Amino acid sequence: MTSGAILDAAEGVFAEQGLQGARMEDIAVRAGVAVGTLYNYFSDRQTLLAALQASREQQLFGLIDAALAAEGDPAFEALLTRTLRALLGHFDAHQAFFGMLVQGDSGPERAEVMCAVRRTVGELFARFDRLMARGVDAGVLRPADAPLYAAAVFGLLKGVALQEHITSAAAGVAERAETVARLFLDGARARCPSVTTSPVPTNPSPKDTP
Amino acid sequence: MTSGAILDAAEGVFAEQGLQGARMEDIAVRAGVAVGTLYNYFSDRQTLLAALQASREQQLFGLIDAALAAEGDPAFEALLTRTLRALLGHFDAHQAFFGMLVQGDSGPERAEVMCAVRRTVGELFARFDRLMARGVDAGVLRPADAPLYAAAVFGLLKGVALQEHITSAAAGVAERAETVARLFLDGARARCPSVTTSPVPTNPSPKDTP
Amino acid sequence: MTSGAILDAAEGVFAEQGLQGARMEDIAVRAGVAVGTLYNYFSDRQTLLAALQASREQQLFGLIDAALAAEGDPAFEALLTRTLRALLGHFDAHQAFFGMLVQGDSGPERAEVMCAVRRTVGELFARFDRLMARGVDAGVLRPADAPLYAAAVFGLLKGVALQEHITSAAAGVAERAETVARLFLDGARARCPSVTTSPVPTNPSPKDTP
Amino acid sequence: MTSGAILDAAEGVFAEQGLQGARMEDIAVRAGVAVGTLYNYFSDRQTLLAALQASREQQLFGLIDAALAAEGDPAFEALLTRTLRALLGHFDAHQAFFGMLVQGDSGPERAEVMCAVRRTVGELFARFDRLMARGVDAGVLRPADAPLYAAAVFGLLKGVALQEHITSAAAGVAERAETVARLFLDGARARCPSVTTSPVPTNPSPKDTP
DNA sequence: CATGAATGAGAGTTCATTCAT
DNA sequence: CATGAATGAACTCTCATTCAT
Known part of the structure; x- marks a missing residue:
């Protein structure tokens, strides 16, 4: 599922770039989706991190x-x-x-x-x-x-x-x-x-x- | 010395805001100097962190x-x-x-x-x-x-x-x-x-x- | 008719959110259709506004x-x-x-x-x-x-x-x-x-x- | 003063583009300053509009x-x-x-x-x-x-x-x-x-x- | 050397639009 | 035709860095 792929990608990027250094676009790229798609599943960066x-x-x-x-x-x-x-x-x-x-x-x-x-x-x-x-x-x-x-x-x-x-x-x-x-x-x-x-x-x- | 005050301030701000979340201006304020002064002692953010x-x-x-x-x-x-x-x-x-x-x-x-x-x-x-x-x-x-x-x-x-x-x-x-x-x-x-x-x-x- | 419902919805949303602040999705929701349906009747935002x-x-x-x-x-x-x-x-x-x-x-x-x-x-x-x-x-x-x-x-x-x-x-x-x-x-x-x-x-x- | 120039520019752009359509960058360009400068004087778009x-x-x-x-x-x-x-x-x-x-x-x-x-x-x-x-x-x-x-x-x-x-x-x-x-x-x-x-x-x- | 207003690249977020189902 | 997830260009706002004073 897309949502799971985003969480996995986020986990990787957060691990590599740090909690504050991770960029939403990097997460999107790693998840193989567009930036906007992130926001279809998680209302903002905070929410994504919390969900993770x-x-x-x-x-x-x-x-x-x-x-x-x-x-x-x-x-x-x-x-x-x-x-x-x-x-x-x-x-x-x-x-x-x-x-x-x-x-x-x-x-x-x-x-x-x-x-x-x-x-x-x-x-x-x-x-x-x-x-x-x-x-x-x-x-x-x-x-x-x-x-x-x-x-x-x-x-x-x-x-x-x-x-x-x-x-x-x-x-x-x-x-x-x-x-x-x-x-x-x-x-x-x-x-x-x-x-x-x-x-x-x-x-x-x-x-x-x- | 100013340089030491800046390092102390930087340490505090880095501790509170995180390595990536710390803002140069916050460091300057805590050190009691202007932002520009930071750059008179350390050529950039990297250098300040390295010096610390x-x-x-x-x-x-x-x-x-x-x-x-x-x-x-x-x-x-x-x-x-x-x-x-x-x-x-x-x-x-x-x-x-x-x-x-x-x-x-x-x-x-x-x-x-x-x-x-x-x-x-x-x-x-x-x-x-x-x-x-x-x-x-x-x-x-x-x-x-x-x-x-x-x-x-x-x-x-x-x-x-x-x-x-x-x-x-x-x-x-x-x-x-x-x-x-x-x-x-x-x-x-x-x-x-x-x-x-x-x-x-x-x-x-x-x-x-x- | 769907087309008329869309125009009515658009009128309401334009009145409430302003000519520039109205969002296509809000219009779709008020009209009771999906966003895509809007584009089946009006080629784009401009056209919808002009039709209205x-x-x-x-x-x-x-x-x-x-x-x-x-x-x-x-x-x-x-x-x-x-x-x-x-x-x-x-x-x-x-x-x-x-x-x-x-x-x-x-x-x-x-x-x-x-x-x-x-x-x-x-x-x-x-x-x-x-x-x-x-x-x-x-x-x-x-x-x-x-x-x-x-x-x-x-x-x-x-x-x-x-x-x-x-x-x-x-x-x-x-x-x-x-x-x-x-x-x-x-x-x-x-x-x-x-x-x-x-x-x-x-x-x-x-x-x-x- | 810069602040006044920004307000004048904002007035012009708001008049031309509308209250919602005016872009901060357009205001900055018309005022002859950089985008960031706007935010040195007005904390955000709202505040600028209110000040105007x-x-x-x-x-x-x-x-x-x-x-x-x-x-x-x-x-x-x-x-x-x-x-x-x-x-x-x-x-x-x-x-x-x-x-x-x-x-x-x-x-x-x-x-x-x-x-x-x-x-x-x-x-x-x-x-x-x-x-x-x-x-x-x-x-x-x-x-x-x-x-x-x-x-x-x-x-x-x-x-x-x-x-x-x-x-x-x-x-x-x-x-x-x-x-x-x-x-x-x-x-x-x-x-x-x-x-x-x-x-x-x-x-x-x-x-x-x- | 100190200052801090100005800068502008870059990050988060939105939303008109598309298209496979 | 209806749908709504996916898209990505565009917008607002941030902040490291510069430089005239």
Whole structure:
């Protein structure tokens, strides 16, 4: 559908030119339509941006919620990894959307969109908070820093993405999900060799039960 | 000096209006000079932005390198925390600059600035990589994920900042540095009670005390 | 018929939005058809406007000529009043058309329409001139200002309409016709009581009754 | 001054192209400045139009009030003629402004300007009403139609202007003022030869006092 | 060097017109 | 013939940049 093609094109152009630098004509060209056609579907630039945000938000939460809906009550680590995979997959496909989620600059006219973005990030964090609470309940996570876990995972995702952006080396979604989960769960500190950090361990700290 | 006042004003306006939304006149007004005066010091918008980036980069590396220049060879954890404090302090004072470091959007004309930014992030990562290498050499960090540590710390910083942005709760520089260091080093996983994660522990490897 | 519905709709929209502000889509909506249908009946905006002008002109002259076609050779005053009634009735029903007749602005593309409008006003004036000539011949009107009479009556009509527009008070067609005829014939100057200005006086020249 | 040049240019272009058809660029070209300069003086098209209206209104009322401020208590006819001369002089110099006063079309965005115009016409009529009241008090005008006199004079002015527009024959201001005053005072009806309609007669109807 | 009015290329938006269905 | 999505030229308004004072 034309409307979808416009959103896709807008996402690409917003990602490349920035939220403020994207030109309506560029979006039209990439969508393969005339400028006027944009305005047949979205009353103005603001509305287009808002629609893009709403569309991607819906997709994202669909994926996240599907990943979180546990079938057979898996271990926390498996749940976390699966959710990270969903997030990273969406991330790769919709960089412009994630650009919005992270960008701190507002600008005068972006007020509405930024408001929606704020809400989206809030909901995303809420989902991660619930996931982390399950980890704490299961005894897998320390309760102390629980309020920071969502932000930490999100930051690690961003960090890994930035790393790849700098080194221009792209890893697969699964591999990045593993990496982020490992760093998040076990940190970087060296420990006794028996501490395994296998992807989906059945018993988190086997050394505790000799 | 006028030139410095202009850079300060530019930083503020860039932070508020975004890299692309900032208007030269707004910068002039905030700097308390006329528009024309801007062009007496910086030949155009590009140059002003580049100068801002160069200035802040110099300040940042000054702080970072001072924090890294160990007097009396402190423990890795102390070094890390001190460096994070330097980074966070600069972060708080110069949000616009960090906005550049993180923003993924380039825009057609921002090419030069983004190139410089890429280089800056690269150098920052290189310094962190060296720091992490020292941690690995000291046996404090696992060698396995070493290439990711710099990105992980940077991401955690961003995550904590985002968290505060969302919850509108501001913590002090020292506290955030502690938090990031703790999450980075030990992760979120629950362990045997003997595993202490105090800020600057004397015995970082709990396996030594069976 | 569709064509007539379009003209009616166009008249309404032109009256409300102005000759230049009326949008083709608004006309289509009011006519209850699609935009494309407009172009099945009128090749473009110009042609539609010209057709509207031609249609209303034809109607107007039909009414005027009927009013002027005296049955039984009535007195001049009666003829004048009857003609004014016809003009005012058409005026009320077709404000947009009269808007064209009075508007001084042309615009680049309105050239053709304005040319036609000029011709219409000319023909209207010609009819009024002939009417006035009959009044002069009958000894009812002074011959001196004869060339101005048509314009004077037309101006008085416009003035009365403007008055009602300002005071938002609408009078009936017959009443306005009386008023205009009275002002036109006798002016505003006070005179001896014997000077009657009854609508259709039997003896128009008071000098005959000393 | 630039601002005045812009208003003059705007007046001309609005007069030629119509209130809605005038293009900002045309105004700029006629004023001999760049488009951007228009916006240095008037924040947008609306504001420019409103400023034009306010400026011309002020000029007009200055002239009218000066004409009405009688020195030595002249006869009503002289006062009327003098006021008409002022109005016609301003009319000739500022056709666009009078176009606004008469145009009935509103359009969506012209609301503010039309509101101001309505007020202007109201004030103009109020001044004429006061003048006519003096005429009635002096016994020169019949009291019966007094509420219509202002509109009648205004209409006659418009009619004479239209007449000249149609016949492309331009008369001087003084001559037109005489004509309008004569038509307004005495109408078109023929009377006894002794009824003089000289411009400023001392005794309106000399035949009544034999 | 400071100033700020002037500039004009460029961006967002509108709307008369077309044409495949 | 009716339809209405698509088109793109044209218009309003912005803002980086210049230069006479």
